[in-house]
Amino acid sequence: MGELGEFALIERINAGRVQAAGVLLGPGDDAALVAAPDGRFVVTTDMLVQGRHFRIDWSSPHDIGRKAIAQNAADVVAMGAVPTAFVVALGCPADTPIDVVDGLSAGMWAEAARAGGSIAGGDLVRSPEIVISVTAFGDLRGRAPITRAGARVGDTVAVAGRLGWSAAGLEVLSSGIERSDAYTDVLAAHRFPQPPYASVLDHLVDSSAITAPAGPVEVPTALTDVSDGLLADLGHIAEASGVGIDLSRAALRDPALETVAEHLDTDAAQWILTGGEDHAFAATWPPEANLPVGWVPIGRVRAGHGVTVDGVRRPGRGGWESFGGADSVAGPETR
Template sequence: MSVAGVGEFGLIDRVTARLSYGPTVLLGPGDDAAVVAAPDARVVASTDVLVEGRHFRRDWSGAYDIGRRAAAANLADVVAMGADPTALLVALCVPAGLSAGWVEELADGIGAEASGVGASVVGGDMSASPTLTIAVTALGDLAGRAPVSRAGARPGDLVALAGRTGYAAAGFTVLSRGFRTPRLLVEAYRRPEVPYPAGPLAARLGATAMIDVSDGLLADLGHVAKASGVAIDVDRDAFDVPPQMRDAAQALGVDPYAWLLAGGDDHALAAAFPPATVLPDGWRAIGRVTEGSGVTVDGARFDGPAGWDHFR
């Protein structure tokens, strides 16, 4: 049955019936607004929007994976501040002829990604639209920790990475050329593997700056460098090219380091740590903070785009 056949409130009932709620949810969907506990008395908030044809394609990804990806993009921003995710709000604009079952699968994906980090979907909105659009707002709790912004990196700090980069970008390139393999890369594009615990852990260990790598490592490190008033140099040798990526790059005529250093959508975490820090499990050193401005690779400017820009 289509969304139009079910109706707005019928669709809301179908979606909310599929959700579960954690202990931070004091009042969930069904009222004018939700009520979420904020034990720290500070709330971390972030929002992202995904537009069909720009951020996802239904012929490339199923509704469940699109839902997980939509949630991950926001949850990664929360943990990049050193916070624990608590809740998501979802606004959905859909064509009237879209299958109601598709929306239910989308809700399942969003809910699964949220519950995996202890967060709950607590409300949102729905509207008809010719363009399928998913807007997600994530909330988080700092648990007494100071937020880790982009502005604290200092010369001498280590630059480290948790998670992987380049896999989703390689998967996007593979799909855009009409292929469906290597599966490792295609699945990375469809559903990112976010290192959620690494963000709060980095905050506890004294990270001076941190960012979610959504648009490309060099581009996002550029935001850290600008906010902190420093330069960052990345070690190319810190990145191994996995066999599937090497083979795909050779077949498609692409430099794999363009994916690794400038590809987005994996939602790894990049952070700066004081130089004496023993990096925890899951983090690896990839460079250093220096005096100056901008981001370099092995001391030289990177040849090519540093990342994604929606308006370029």
């Protein structure tokens, strides 16, 4: 990095890149220009710090780049919006090898494209360790945002995507056990989450559903991505909506994950309920709704407050908190 220099690196990162339709003017000027077709943006930002949120001896630069974009794109989709543009600020030491930055950039662009957007610009700065800050923009396409505050008593609670796999991969890495084919999938899930964007967006933008004459469009009453842990994130919905949520332990079982847990002599349910970082989506749906493809019912919204499993409240926070507990090594990636 120190030998190449900032401006040469910026040119290298942007060479040959093609912007998504929502980016009207990309890197090269004082600021980017991003379309806002219905006059609004969904905007979110998140940060990854080396040693806190990732380790370069556990994840490749490409994987880290994908994760940086994925966790922001998932937040945009969790509002019911289509990701359009990402702005990335990267800090790193001067002796960072160029191939590390190339890998980070390639991973970011790959995940941005998978989410439907592109990288509109950003900043580079020298720092003691690698720090990645991403701001993401999304387009609601004329729809109302889907917030955490709409859950109603009687609604079905459902998830799209895998739960607990990232936590399982983290435990494999943390344990230092011999890597084997038995852990390939959970390691991959931890290194770069793959939020099921289409499970949310394909349903929302389906013109046949939007114009269906049979009745109101079936959309989630509340929606979130599972970044901090299922109990924690559903707890946010319960609190914002003024309701309680009860989950079915049987509905949450994952035989493949249980096999990994048996190898590690641990409980897969703990990963599923508190693991986080899978960036699956959890939502509440009207009780009469036919769930779209990819969604699995796991519980019900009830009167009261908080989240229970088979009627029992589990002790503890139920997920990740940035300033909770001991600040040992590396946040969700190595907590």
